[in-house]
Amino acid sequence: MLKKIVIPLLQWYNINKRILPWRDRNNAYYTWVSEIMLQQTRVEAVKPYFQRFITALPDVQALAQCPQEQLLKLWEGLGYYNRVRNMQEAARQVVSEHQGIIPEDYQTLLSLKGIGSYTAGAIASIAYHKSVPAVDGNVLRVITRITENNGDISRQSVRRVIEEALSEIMPEDKPGDFNQALMELGAVVCIPNGMAKCEECPVASLCQAYCHDTVDRFPVKAAKKERRQEDKTVFIIQDGEATALRKRPSKGLLAGLYELPNVPGHIDRERALEYVRKLGLDPLYIEEMPSSRHIFSHIEWRMEAYRIRVSSLEKAKDKDLIFADKEQTGKRYAIPSAFGAYARYIKEEKR
Ligand code: SF4
Structure with missing residues (x-):
């Protein structure tokens, strides 16, 4: 047939x-x-x-x-x-x-x-x-x-x-x-x-x-396993044109790509400011950003975010941070779409 x-x-x-x-x-x-x-x-x-x-x-x-x-x-x-x-x-x-x-x-x-x-x-x-x-x-x-x-x-x-x-x-x-x-x-x-x-x-x-x-x-397909949910707080830390980025580890999810700094869990403004100070930076302004989520095949990220303006990114103690301007981000650093809801702020002028 x-x-x-x-x-x-x-x-x-x-x-x-x-x-x-x-x-x-x-x-x-x-x-x-x-x-x-x-x-x-x-x-x-x-x-x-x-x-x-x-x-x-x-x-x-x-x-x-x-x-x-x-x-x-x-x-x-x-x-x-x-x-x-x-x-x-x-x-x-x-x-x-x-x-x-x-x-x-x-x-x-x-x-x-x-x-x-x-x-x-x-x-x-x-x-x-x-x-x-x-x-x-x-x-x-x-x-x-x-x-x-x-x-x-x-x-x-x-x-x-x-x-x-x-x-x-x-x-x-x-x-x-x-x-x-x-x-x-x-x-x-x-x-x-x-x-x-x-x-x-x-x-x-x-x-x-x-x-x-x-x-x-048809077709018949077995039900998928439920996705694991992970909460994250994402930081858009900016000084003028520059935004702080970090390279992800060379193994695992999104290996070797660039990301906005982030921590596990959802944290309030005070703890967010504390995190930024621990990086050696002076926060001048903090703004809560809309929450977002990203679905991978086995994991779902539920993200909250802060946009924080600092006096000078140069002061950062964390030597893994990279300060990218919008042109470098556009041409050089691959930022995964998981951060898509926030990556667009990198391209905006400071407020
Ligand atoms: S089920 Fe698919 S293959 Fe069968 S008639 Fe409809 S469109 Fe064609």
């Missing part, structure tokens, strides 16, 4: 595919960069990030040689910074072990840092026309609906069954288009949260869930 979806799906894709800066370029590097970015956010949001990245680092060699601070800055706003660190390690592997050419072979691609079955399948099929599937969340949703597969899609065994089923029906002449057609259908037609546009779907007559009116039961 699944084999019957190939032709209508390819015909639909041919007419409806979106024009994207990385599409139909036969460039494995473009496919790789775009697929890693697309694991993090929507197509429309990825476009400017992709252009910025490719302009600065147009090929594997440039990625391999890029200084880490510049690399993190180029990734700023996308989150999951380990992904770009892994990309750079993989680029170095490509340069040292594969003469700078991204491998065509699926298994060899899997040996590169940070490349899993989905990305390997996408690169091999889209850029090199190899007959291997590329199964992401969109494809899992489409196929579990078409086949009424009620396995838990967070399990590797279920993903493998779907990969094997797709391997058997992959059209030899257009494997890349077929994979992209499935992804595209999942992204624009077979969408989640009760919004599937089945009346526009080229494979509706073959879709078991549609025929049995069970679309909203």
Whole structure:
């Protein structure tokens, strides 16, 4: 039954595919960069990030040689910074072990840092026309609906069954288009949260869930563990144009990025002023900022913040503090979006 979806799906894709800066370029590097970015956010949001990245680092060699601070800055706003660190390690592997050419072979691609079955399948099929599937969340949703597969899609065994089923029906002449057609259908037609546009779907007559009116039961996914909540107080400590920043540790969450100084828990004004004095600074003015939160996959930060003007940041005893003006922050220091609600004050003039 699944084999019957190939032709209508390819015909639909041919007419409806979106024009994207990385599409139909036969460039494995473009496919790789775009697929890693697309694991993090929507197509429309990825476009400017992709252009910025490719302009600065147009090929594997440039990625391999890029200084880490510049690399993190180029990734700023996308989150999951380990992904770009892994990309750079993989680029170095490509340069040292594969003469700078991204491998065509699926298994060899899997040996590169940070490349899993989905990305390997996408690169091999889209850029090199190899007959291997590329199964992401969109494809899992489409196929579990078409086949009424009620396995838990967070399990590797279920993903493998779907990969094997797709391997058997992959059209030899257009494997890349077929994979992209499935992804595209999942992204624009077979969408989640009760919004599937089945009346526009080229494979509706073959879709078991549609025929049995069970679309909203698929895909099946085990409930996620609850997120741990962490309270923080964030400090925007400023002296004229300069704002105090700190580099995060080289391991763990948001490793190696820059942050506004912060302490665990929510503290009142007096303790906030005490904290700033302990840094060796003279606070002149304190203002409470709106609270904000940031959700990571396993943790939620609940932040309160103070903006504090001091007489001179130069007096700080904490030698780990960096004083960045707005231009340096814009060009040099990658500040994760977790601090996005407050990072914008760095760019404002002092009050
Ligand atoms: S008919 Fe509906 S549920 Fe089935 S594949 Fe198409 S959009 Fe998805």
